[in-house]
Amino acid sequence: MDVLAATGGDEVDRIVAAWRRERPDLDVEPLTVFSRVSRLARHLDRARRGAFARHDLETWEFDVLSALRRAGEPYRLSPGVLVAQTLVTSGTMTNRIDRLETRGLVERHRSPDDRRGVLVQLTAAGRQRVDAAMSDLLDVEARVLDALPPAVRPQLAALLRTVVAQFDE
Template sequence: MSAAAPPSPRGDDPADEVDRIVAAWARERPDLDVAPLAVLSRVTRLSRHLDLARRQAFARHGLEPWEFDVLSALRRAGAPYRMSPGALLTQTLVTSGTMTNRIDRLASRALVERLPSPEDRRGVLVRLTDDGRARVDAAMSTLLEVEAGLLAGLPDADRERLADLLRTLVAPFDTP
């Protein structure tokens, strides 16, 4: 038999699983401040739902999440949609070996191509092909539809406030 759900801290919304987890830890370890769980456990759960939704959105266009990451970095660069592998590393936060493998795999699917760098005879640039651009554009449209659906329950003002709060929380991790 399951325990009764604790009342919501806000009093108006039903308690969720995180409320139950926080209450159980508070009961079992009253010596600990379990307040961070109320926020970060929800972020973790949301991340899992978002990851699944994104994977499904990208799959509709024959892309893996990592493929979308590389293609979208090239697309965001603007015409002529090309970057050095080093610049792609900075955009996607992977190692050079991983990036080389990713470029190889995308090139084998004709979604990107390698071009000689005009500034450095030994260097290369990675360019988005027309097919790569069409795929990333279609995947981006689908992604935005999916993500708008995930946020549909929040009024615009709450979305803006949540974005501001998350920016404040994430910003220290994004500074070099």
């Protein structure tokens, strides 16, 4: 019987043990955290894509629609704000807005403050789609968190916030 399996070890424990055996000169402690984060990210990505697909959305579509939804009524943002919130180039955002507009999920409107400016607004169909996808996504993610007692979830969120903060500056 596998010693790691008998003691509750996982695949990452096996990987780390192998590296410790093969390269005892290396500090492989980062693998104990980041290999698990990486594996979790892959599982979450699959689950998220599935939740969005059930609502006929791609991940990037959900990102744009949810940015507009979070903006509050009238669910309208400039393309520049959408670029900043979704971390894509302006050319990519223009293409995404075009595709979402073709699907009837967003509309472009002239900015009342700038004749050359454009605002992107969520349509009723876009709002319905993103709301349904968000509900589905939260159900999926809540099931993932069921592995943790509710009392420790805020701790985990705080620890991850600390690690991620170095990239958000």
